[in-house]
Amino acid sequence: MKKQAKRRVGILGATGTVGQRVIHLLRNHPYFEVTALAASDRSEGKRYVEACNWKLPYPMPDAVKNIVLQPNQPPLKCDVVISSLPSDIALETEGAFAAAGYPVISNSSSYRMDEYVPLVVPEINPDHLDMIPHQQKKRGYGKGYIVTNPNCTTIGLVLALAPLQKAFGLEAVMMTSMQAISGAGYPGVASMDILDNVMPHFAGEEEKVEEEPQKIMGKFGKNKYTPAPFIVSAQCNRVAVQDGHFECVRVKLKKKATVEQVAAALAAFTGLPQELKLPTAPAHPVIVRTEKDRPQPRLDRDAENGMATVVGRISKDTIFDFKFTLVSHNTVRGAAGAAVLNAELLVAKGLL
Structure with a gap:
């Protein structure tokens, strides 16, 4: 430019x-x-x-x-x-x-x-x-x-959902998050509440994750947003991690796919920021890890300077079609x- x-x-x-x-x-x-x-x-x-x-x-x-x-x-x-x-x-x-x-x-x-x-x-x-x-x-x-x-939870999620919607179509999404304490700001959550514990509710978080993806991934035309036609069910929890939201995601797709095809669609995803080479844009918005124990907040939250969603453990699901986990940096990419x-x-x- x-x-x-x-x-x-x-x-x-x-x-x-x-x-x-x-x-x-x-x-x-x-x-x-x-x-x-x-x-x-x-x-x-x-x-x-x-x-x-x-x-x-x-x-x-x-x-x-x-x-x-x-x-x-x-x-x-x-x-x-x-x-x-x-x-x-x-x-x-x-x-x-x-x-x-x-x-x-x-x-x-x-x-x-x-x-x-x-x-x-x-x-x-x-x-x-x-x-x-x-x-x-x-x-x-x-x-x-x-x-x-x-x-902050929505951003990591939709970066993984968007390539799946484009390649296969989405019908339904179920997400359970384990969210970092930095998302509550400073001084944040009281230590007596979060240490040795998981906090299973904070007001309004689940509702945001259930309604924002459809607007983001929907269509715009004639000065109007039309939400994407899939549903999201979310449960959000706070855990004793400094930075990096961890999410367990299940998706039901419109088209049949294999694990390899899902992984390839995620890994290949790019957009306009990468085309324009914007200064803060990650070269790879979605990174796919193949190790059995990745992603992890401590190891993966800083990928692409904290601007990427890191996905792993992609597999078939017995109720939905596929399941995977992801990590994204909640105060960098998420804010x-x-x-x-x-x-x-x-x-x-x-x-x-």
Whole structure:
């Protein structure tokens, strides 16, 4: 892509787990530079280095240390906003930024299922961004708009489902997750609850995984999303793993297939980000492991810099057609990396 001036990025919820990941991913980025950081009222007016309890295993970039934190409200000195806000405040705040003319890329669930808002995984449904002009017209956003990325559990799942849908068609999916504690943010789950234990419920997670894939993998036309015609049943659990969501998946296909054909379809999957060679795009969005004991969160979450879904243990299933396990990095591909890749795609499509 032709070299252009870097877009200025503002990050909402900059001191949180996902905000820190976004900052790390944008260091020395060819398209973007971080120029504005926003956080809660208690951090307003402080330098980022003073207010942020930096928890990543990499140094805080020097370029952001002395940025003074602003409130999570417009105006910000930036060209695009990446939001890592909690869903309880994201609805009003992200809408306010879009109405003020800012492109907003959101990690929050608030707008994911909105009929006018794209829910995008760039390898799967980049055409859904064509909704943006209609969204702007319907909501009166002017030059602003909102684009969302999915729930952290959904992203790893749909990257494995999309090639199967394309090659064989999908009828039904059953998924059981064992999700990392970093998905709850910092300080996250109380140690007395999670150690020596599995926590089998957290509000709204299963519902997100059961409804988001159909929108992502559905069709877009005539300013309308048509959900993909398959069903998903999900059970979500929290386990004592730092990073990396682990999912056990069963699928019922429309066409007959062999284990070898399923594995080949998964391993061959690529999309527009790979064609465009976007900076954060993994060369291989889905990696298939053949070892009997893979994937594992500790060994596989960082594959392709945390941007790939790693699939293994593909076999025939006695109730469905096939079963497999997968691992994806919940705060990279499942959150910060997803937002950055969406931003790169928007630049490539001339929307940013």
